[in-house]
Amino acid sequence: MKKMMLSMGLLAVLFAAGACGQATGEDRTNESQTAATSASSTTKDSQSGLPAEVSIMDGDKKQVTVATNPQKVVVFDNSALDTMNRLGVGERVIGAATDNLPTFLSDYKKVASAGGIKEPDLEKINALQPDLIIISGRQKDFQDQLAQIAPTLYLSTDNTDTWPSIQNQIKSIGAIFGKEEEATAAIASLQSKIDGLKGKAVTSKEKALVMLVNEGSLSAYGAGSRFGIVHDTFGFSQADDQIEASTHGQSVSYEYVLEKNPDVIFVVDRTQAIGGDDSQNNVAANELIKQTTAGKNNKVISLDPDVWYLAGAGIESVDIMADNVAKAFADNK
Template sequence: MKKIFSGILVLTAALTLAACGNTGGDTAKSSETAASTATPTTAASSAAEATPTEVTVTDSDGDEVTVPFNPSKVVVFDNSALDTMDALGVGESVIGAATDSMPDYLEAYKNVESAGGIKEPDLEKINQLQPDLIIISGRQADYKKDLQAIAPTVFFSTNGEDTWGSIQTNVKTIAQIFGKEAEADAKIAELTTSIDEVKAAAEASGEKVLTVLVNEGSLSAYGLGSRFGIVHDTFGFAQADENIEASTHGQNVSYEYVLEKNPDVIFVVDRTKAIGGDASQNNVADNDLVKETNAGKNGKVIALDPQVWYLSGSGLESVQIMLDDVKKAVE
């Protein structure tokens, strides 16, 4: 009897231990399952937090504008913004632009819908396009409120006293909208290196520069603080005339004025070639008075790319083209 009773006790103990062991294994498996299930959920949550649905940026007017993040339908009137978008690889979002005033280097975008003229947006057409974002420049500033009624509208301009600084701000704003900050920083760094090289060469040369816009034979001169002030405040060229009126449209001058200032280098922007018109009187280098200047004598009357300098000029691609233009003066 004692042996039977002892056997029962041993069997009971064994069964109890087995049951405890199975319970512990099931618990461990349940914990592993819970852990593996929780990880993707946490990752998905983090991804959702990392990718916003919208972003708030500050435009050149100082206005805070909330826009969709990485918008898929954008109408662009600012050619500089368009070339920055192209350089950052987000040009496929462009659905409308001022196609009649598109520089040749952006000719791929001449096939998008025309959203109106460079100075007169077609509000009805833009409304039909139903864009997520509209980007404008100074030429369309008078229409900003009308465009805001259609879609979030961001205005870009450059600061004549710090051209390169304001260009970087605009590029970074566009990059923020499209989530391309790293790409923008890399391209800005490359351009900064090139700018520093040209600036050092320009300052070392000691040559004085006069930048003129020619339009059907008429001349306007531009200096610091003007639309072409980048020649001086960023690229480092000294001014042939430090008293040029800072103006978007430049200071009206004569060929006698050019001879009087006797610049070592003359940069010429041919407005007629950029937008059309009678260019028969626009060959500045052939003018007899210009030929008497240091620039004329030394073959340094340099034609700048008119479409880039007049129609864009402050995007990632156009700044590089402008650098290539002015480098001719110091090569």
């Protein structure tokens, strides 16, 4: 009797053990999928050689975490697009504000239009299913809505600390895409160019005035403004150090320009950048401008509006801007 009870107990244990070890078909499928996902992630990390994420200081000067090596990116910030292009990861761009691209980035007109430069097409972006969206201040009002579609990184230039903040943006893009060495090399090259230009500007002691012309209307920009790079980075003294620091500049007249009498006048033609009536935008031809030191010495210099108005903080942008400003030292007489 005892032998029979022992045998029955042993059979029960063996049956229970077999039942516990036998998963359902659904369980086996889920386990296989989990293992495959884990293996895929391990392979991806091994291939990229990058950490899974990096900490970036965004345009609000907040530290944000961004996943590295995104494969599908929608870019509204033309400066970021510029830097991605120069760092060799432009093929990751699947959408942009294609109607407002600088000429030097015109190749990206072939990617999907993600909306206007000030009004993203949320439905279209959602359909693109990006891994990352990069925006500038022009799209800031849509940041929360875009973040519901995909991780959204806001980048912006600090007009009170221009070149360091541009470097931060270049380094951030480099870190996200595993192009840190290339970003560092690009910054070093630009720094060398900036140092040479700044040395000439300081030595010359010439005072400059930066103006934006829009269908005949003038706005002046000084240090701390969107075009403050002329002063704080490229080294030109200000013809007027009382200009109100404003995104849209200080509205001025031609009489004002004559009164301040700058040695160099830099002009950004907004109309050329976005379209409109530019028939009254020839600042150099104005009779009052001709009476200034800049006018007399042929130093009324047109800046590339595509770069200065539509971009301005990418690798190629800064390079072009430095070349534009260097015209002040050309033999224009």
